[in-house]
Structure formats: structure tokens, C-alpha cells
Amino acid sequence: MEKSTYSTLVIxxxxxxxxxxxxxxxxxxxxKTGEEGKAxxxxxxxxxxxxxxxxxxxxxxxxxxxxLAHKHRPGVPLFVLYxxxxxxxxxxxxxxxxxxxxxxxxxxxxxxxxxxxxxxxYHPNQEGIEATQTEDAEFVPIATxxxxxxxxxxxxxxxxLPSGRHVKILDARDTLSPQRTLTYLEKGVPHFYLKKExxxxxxxxxxILSHSLISNPDISYxxxxxxxxxxxxxxxxxxxxxxxxxxxxxxxxEFLSNIHILTRKLNVSQEQAVQVFLxxxxxxxxxxxxxxxxxxxTSPLKIESTRAFETVGIASFLHDIALYQLLPHLQTHxxxxxxxxxxxxxxxxxxxxxxxxxxxxxxxxxxxxxIAQHHERRNNKGFPGKIPPSEINRVAEIVGLSDEFVRILExxxxxxxxxxxxxxxRNIFDGFSFPVIEAFRxxxxxx
Numbered sequence: 001m002e003k004s005t006y007s008t009l010v011i012x013x014x015x016x017x018x019x020x021x022x023x024x025x026x027x028x029x030x031x032k033t034g035e036e037g038k039a040x041x042x043x044x045x046x047x048x049x050x051x052x053x054x055x056x057x058x059x060x061x062x063x064x065x066x067x068l069a070h071k072h073r074p075g076v077p078l079f080v081l082y083x084x085x086x087x088x089x090x091x092x093x094x095x096x097x098x099x100x101x102x103x104x105x106x107x108x109x110x111x112x113x114x115x116x117x118x119x120x121x122y123h124p125n126q127e128g129i130e131a132t133q134t135e136d137a138e139f140v141p142i143a144t145x146x147x148x149x150x151x152x153x154x155x156x157x158x159x160x161l162p163s164g165r166h167v168k169i170l171d172a173r174d175t176l177s178p179q180r181t182l183t184y185l186e187k188g189v190p191h192f193y194l195k196k197e198x199x200x201x202x203x204x205x206x207x208i209l210s211h212s213l214i215s216n217p218d219i220s221y222x223x224x225x226x227x228x229x230x231x232x233x234x235x236x237x238x239x240x241x242x243x244x245x246x247x248x249x250x251x252x253x254e255f256l257s258n259i260h261i262l263t264r265k266l267n268v269s270q271e272q273a274v275q276v277f278l279x280x281x282x283x284x285x286x287x288x289x290x291x292x293x294x295x296x297x298t299s300p301l302k303i304e305s306t307r308a309f310e311t312v313g314i315a316s317f318l319h320d321i322a323l324y325q326l327l328p329h330l331q332t333h334x335x336x337x338x339x340x341x342x343x344x345x346x347x348x349x350x351x352x353x354x355x356x357x358x359x360x361x362x363x364x365x366x367x368x369x370x371i372a373q374h375h376e377r378r379n380n381k382g383f384p385g386k387i388p389p390s391e392i393n394r395v396a397e398i399v400g401l402s403d404e405f406v407r408i409l410e411x412x413x414x415x416x417x418x419x420x421x422x423x424x425x426r427n428i429f430d431g432f433s434f435p436v437i438e439a440f441r442x443x444x445x446x447x
Contacts, residue, residue: 006047006119006145008111011037011065012054012081013280026111026120033283034060034230041068048073049119049149052106054081055088055223058283061230062223066096067206074199075142075192077151079114081106089218095205097154118178119148122185139166139193144185147192150178154202155194159184166193214258221265225277228258232288236317240324249362256291256313260306263295274444278420282413286406291316293402300439301398314363315370315399322352333407347383350375370395374403377431389433397436404428405440421445 007027011034029046031037034057040046051069055062069078080087080101088101102110122145139158147153157170169192170176184192209216210231213224232255239248274296281289294316298309323331323346330338330346338346354372357363373396376382378389382400405424412418421444429437 005123006049006148008115009037009040009046009048009051010081010106011040011051011057013056013058013283014054014083025108026115028111033058034065037065038068041065041072047143047145048076049146050077050079050111050115050151052079052081052102054104055220056226057230058226058280059230059233061210061227061233063096063206063210063227064230066098067203070097070199070202070206073146074140074155074194075146075153077115077149085220087220087223092209092216092218094154095202096209097202099151099154114151116148116150116178118150118182119145122148122182136160136193138196140196140199141191141193144181144189144192147176147181148178150175155198158193158195159189160191160193172198214261221262224258225262228255228262229284229288229292231255231258232291232317233284236285236287239321244318244321244356244360246360246362249360252314252317253310253362256295256310256317257306259292259295259313260309263292263299278409278444281406281409286403286410287317287320289406289409290319290399290402293405294398296443297398297402297436297439300442301394301435311364311367311370312395312398314357315367315374315395316402318357318363319353319371319374319399319403320349321356322349347375351384366393366395369393370399372396374399376400378433379431381431394433394436397432401428401432401436401440405444 007029009029009031011031013033029040029048031040037053037057038060040048041051051073053062053065053069057065060068066078069076077099078097080093080098081104082101083104086101088096088098093101100114102114124145139160147157152173152175153170154172156168156172157176158166158168160166209219210227213219213227235248235251235255238251277292281292291313294312295309298312303309303312320331326345326349327342330342333346335343335346350372354368357371358368370393373385373387373393376385376387376392376396377400378392378397380386405420405428408418408420408423408428412420412423424440
């Protein structure tokens, strides 16, 4: 049997073992991160009959991935995967042009139930037939075969006549039957069209929703948490590329505000949410994951006010900013691979980072001091100053412990069998004060 032209795309950051339990008769492409999903969506050589996305997604996040799909695959139906309960309301699903929410595991039978087999049996008779497109100021072309799956369209669908006029053949929310779609293909109609205005409206809503997630009661906590981490990821990526600027702080404060709300809503007894973060911490930038750990520690340490939380957050998010200017291998914190001169450069990064942020009015003295001291330790094994324990800023301890933990989590992904929490007990805790250690245990080391 000839290999199918079309496959399904599954984008899911959670464990994919459940998908591998039985072989798929339907050709399926798996992407375990947002980045892999993005690469697949942008690969013009691939044709997808449907796209299944788990909203709890590591970079880029769910809404950005949805926007990418609608921009580059506007005719392909989208489905949401979930573990426990529907993550979106019916209204949000409609506004995001998502066909359906499907509870995992996603099986071959479920795919075949929702997607007509005609799309998987379709093979163009003409080599390169789908490459012929006509530029149009008002309409976006979509491959006719993309509608063979028999899924309701969220957009009005048009055909282009030889005269150049567009005629609507399908209303939004209606379904074009596979048989009717095949008829158009047999008549030599390689492309349908949808209005750019409708596509833009959907893309705009993705952006609007991303900025109003926290206050939106219809969005699940897991999606809000995932999207907030991805917000921080995009922000630190911009700072790495363009440098820290005064206007950067508006975005930093928005990110920290979201994290503050979410960590306060997170009942620490909800260990599943903490475990999800631990499983994915390595996938995010070190600054983002360090900020999340530090934010979680503020609650048991009774750091309640917005201003105090922002002090911890800014120090955590910008603690390594001077490292971004050093050679890549100096950013790994592995001194065993550094020359003496490189070690001196590396060990000076807390002071250099504090000096960099001191020029901005949004950074107070406590924050600067915390950044400068985040590698100081109460057992006198830290750097650069090896100051007395009584002089170490409490915020610096929070940032330092969070920094150490995230680095261990990152290393544990490269070292099979490594127990991150045991590493903290054996090698890290003796450098910190008892209240900070106990706060950490209350969050991450519950029985």
C-alpha cells in the first residue's frame, strides 16, 4: 500500500509513553516540546490532517502554538488533549477555533473517529499540484485536501473562479463532506480560500487571551501556569538578545504579578502541580525556573507584600544577567572546565550582575545586594566575598537556594538515577539558614 501523504501531529510535553502502547495505523508525528511542534508546523514538506495539542506545553506555549497553527496551517483542524478535565470553556474553544477537547490517552481509534480516512488515503495525481497558489490581498489559500478530514470549519470557505472572483461554498461551523471535497480535487481545484480578516481575528484573540489569562475563570490553572512560564521564557530570551532596558521592567513586573497570583492560588498540598514543574524545569531558561522556585518559597517564609515579592522575583530573574555576556561554557557553572582566568571572570558575575541592574530605578538596594550575594554561603564556601553569615541577605539565600536546586534539576536530566532532593540534602543545605531550608522542605520534600 502506498504511504499516506497526510499524518496527524501530536504536540504534548507530558510523557508520551501512553501513545506508544499500540502501533498507529494512522501515520502520526509526535512532538514532545513546543519547539519540536513549531518545527513541524513550519515544515512545508509535511502535510497534517489534524493537530492535537496538550495546553500544558513547554516553550513556545499553548496559545503561541495555536497561533502558529492558525497562521501556517489555517485549514487543518485543531484538537485539545487533556488529562483530567476539559481545560477550556466552550466559548474559549470557539474563539480559538478549536474543534474538540479529547481526554487522553489519544488512541488510533479516537483519531479515526474524529478524522475521516479519506484524508489519509489521498494521493495527488499531479506532481506538485498543491504548490500552485495565487497571491491575494483579501484571501488566504489553503490546500483543498486539508478539508478531506470531514471536520467542521471555523471559517467561511471560498473557491476562486477563473475570473478571480471568490465564491463562498461553506459557512463557518459547517462541514464539507470528504466526497464533496474529492469532487473539487477531481475538478482540478487544488486550493480553497478563507478571508485574511477571519484568520487575523483568531490570531488577535490568541494574543488577547495570553494577556488576560490570570483573570480568566474559564482557563484551567495548569494552562495559566504553563503560559506564565512561557511568558517569562520569551521575556528572558528578549533580554538575552537585546540587553536589559528600562522598558523591560514593565514586562518583568507583569510576569512576576502573574506568578505571584498563581503561586498564592497553588495550595502547596497540590503536589501534582509541583511535580509537573519539577519534571519540566529543565526545559525552561535557568532564570525562569529559578524565579518559580523562589516564588514558591516566599509563601512558607511569610513574604506576603507585593513589593517584597517583587524584590525576590527581580533578584531571581536577573541574578545571572552578567553571565549572558560571557563565553557559553562559562555559563554552565562548571568550574572544572575553566582556566584560572575564566574562573575569576565567572566568580565575579554576581558583582557584575548587581552593577548592571544598579543603573535602573526599579531595582532597590535589597535586590542589588541579593544579586551580589546569591553565591555567598553560610558555611564560607561561597563566592566572591565569603562574607560572614550574619551579613548575607535573606533574599540572597532564597535566590541562592533556588539557583542551586534548578541547576541540580538540569543536571539530573543528564545523569541517570540522580536524585535531586538527596543532592540538596547532601551537598547544598549546609550553606543556608534553617528557615530557608525548612521552607524548601515544606514545598518540595513532603512525604
